[in-house]
Amino acid sequence: MKRREFFKAGVAGAMTAGLAPFSANASSDCSPLNSRNHDQWFDMSQGQFRRPDRRQTRQYDVAVIGGGLAGICAAVAAARNGAKVVLVQDRPVLGGNSSSEMRVHVHGVSFLRPDGKPERETGIIEEILLLNRFMNQQESFPVWDHVLYEFVTREPNIELMLNTQALRAYVSGNVIKSATCWQATTETEFEIKAKQFIDCSGDGLLAAQAGAQYRTGREGKKEFNEQYAPDQADGWQMGATLLMSSVDMGQPMPFEPPSYTIKYEAEKSNKRRKFAGYENGIWWIEVGSDDDIIAEFEKNRHTLMGYLYGVWDYIKNSGKFPEAENMALDWVQSLPGRRESRRFIGDYILSEPDLLNHKHFDDAVAYGGWSLDEHNPGGIENLNDPPSFFHAHFHQVYQIPYRSLYSKNINNLLFAGRNISQTHIALSSSRVMGTCSLMGQAVGTAAAICVANDVSPRQIYTDYLTQLQENLLRDDLYIPKRPANDEADLARQAAIIVASSTSTGDAQLLTNGISRDIDGQVNHWMSRGLPADVVFEWQQPVELSNVEIKCDTNTKRNIMMLKESKNDDVFINAVPPELLKQLQLEARVNGRWQRLAVVTNNRTRLIKFTFEPLTTTAIRIRLEQTYGAPNGKLFEVRAYQA
Structure with missing residues (x-):
């Protein structure tokens, strides 16, 4: 079969056009980057021109796409259970939204009513957080990046690829055969072959390119009987946020806003837009979308920069915050932290009633308990509404089923994080990183069992579910209402x-x-x-x-x-x-x-x-x-x- 026949475009044609440098149809006047046909590399040591060959093919058992906390936990779980793993991350650091690039707190089940105490996640994510307490007592986010780097690179069964984007999936039937990845720092194209693929990238480009079914936006009330959903389905997705931090300089620090600043209109703002702790960032400087939130990312990033400096200008120059006179910005986020885009379809779609009614799943493999924290879809562009609605709070944890963590129509694809099979309202709770980490450990373990037994993720549910749950419990991932019962113990x-x-x-x-x-x-x-x-x-x-x-x-x-x-x-x-x-x-x-x-x-x-x-x-x-x-x-x- 020809190479082109393996390719299935799972997203709009515009996305395929955006990959023109890799197109097999490129003309001789504009050769694809990976051909190196016009690369005039002159080797001084040899005194001659040579053509660098930077195309490589690698074979693994499990390929994990996305190096946030869900992806890290997936990769480590698969590796510790015997699989040969590659972890592909498109940024120079690991950690996703928790990294020094974004600095979001690793919340999970952080507050349960009525006493406000957590039901903290154990397993791999706790191991990471404990390691940080030993190695990073100064609580530095750049050092946190390197704690995560240490945690991943010390695993002998993991190969880490940073600065690497998974661009294309090559599919035969309903099975991903390989992924084409581009590593920007080395100008190298990798063809990654694997038996199982796990997409923990959030936006899920690889899964979409493979043709995995997904949805975006909000469901209507009737589809899943969700009381907090809108009457009719629409395209709204929770937005991305820019954070900042400031420091007391011990002397007055004047501030002049940059040219792209957007004025913060305090008189129009809902009273729940609070400024407490502003020196550590304001989470509601956010812009959402009712259309293609991925395609709009760069436009929204520029808009967010304007709103962020508008809010800081208000803090510094409105006269409402006299204590800010000596404060100056010492860090401003440049890469917005996204909350929502694609949600892939599995054999089960987790929904609001499942969470609120604490539905028991025979295939539970993780849990959550963050509030139903649906951010105002318009973000800071809708000042009249509160920044988040906080529809409901939990008194106990809820279960997350394994059937929401693998693709309904691609036979060797799993996912963990905000892109799992769930509704928009369910996402408002399960999207926090501590919860996503549990999903990551679950699918990494499942992928290793798939490899060891030459079965699909769906067959884990039908034939190997007890083994999966017992392995997770042994590795200290708590599953609510599911005591361990390991006959080998x-x-x-x-x-x-x-x-x-x-x-x-x-x-x-x-x-x-x-x-x-x-x-x-x-x-x-x-x-x-x-x-x-x-x-x-x-x-x-x-x-x-x-x-x-x-x-x-x-x-x-x-x-x-x-x-x-x-x-x-x-x-x-x-x-x-x-x-x-x-x-x-x-x-x-x-x-x-x-x-x-x-x-x-x-x-x-x-x-x-x-x-x-x-x-x-x-x-x-x-x-x-x-x-x-x-x-x-x-x-x-x-x-x-x-």
């Missing part, structure tokens, strides 16, 4: 589980399959002071090579980085004091205790011990020190044979 077969001391909980709870206190139920054991031991004993000897522990990091307190660096009952700006720092593992072999491992500077909630297989009748875990808490707390202990 030998800790569940222990005849005796006993602790040296107990202040709260019960050591027996360490095998109940629920790795956090939730829904008013205690699911932990906590010592009375340190050191303290917990022992698992079997009636008959067992062969072990792995022991896994989930300790405490206080999931009722947020650990993401904030520009205002809060440290209170809801946020902490340091390493959680509850986290275990030092512990050791012993096994009883032939009647004598044998030390297997010692950890002195633990940095994760999920602690894994791997050792040469041995036959034992008991293991003993000794908790020796935390990062400040007086007692040690565990939520789960698992044990496995090689």
